[in-house]
Amino acid sequence: MNHQQQIGFTAVEVLITLFIAVLFIAGAYQVYGIVLNNSTESREQAIASNYAYQALRQYADQTVNNCTASGPVNANSLLPSSNSGLASPQLRVVISCPYGTTTTLKRITAYVEYKNSSGATEKVSHAILTR
DSSP states (O other): OOOOOOOSOOHHHHHHHHHHHHHHHHHHHHHHHHHHHHHHHHHHHHHHHHHHHHHHHHHHTOOOSSOOOEEEEEOGGGSOSSOOSSEEEEEEEEEEOTTOTTSSOEEEEEEEEEEOTTSOEEEEEEEEEEO
């Protein structure tokens, strides 16, 4: 028998290598889609969180002698008039008196509801106790 040294790759080796490469590329594309979707949701949540925190700080700065419960107060006027980065945002603020109305301690909770990029309703809230 005459043994010749093979130079290069056979067609089967090339096809198997291409098949494995396609699998890796398809997997990477799916991971990219998941990461992109998660970053969009994170951005929307961060925007909603900022709006809630801004409302919380604005209501916390109001000084009162005794706690007066109120809420939910529609605070949509605190949202930007255009291009808020959220779909259908709604901002509400609730002020409660956890230790009675004779104290100056009040709990302020700000809620932001919005439609996320997939159309589901999401809710973000912040709360603080203040005097």
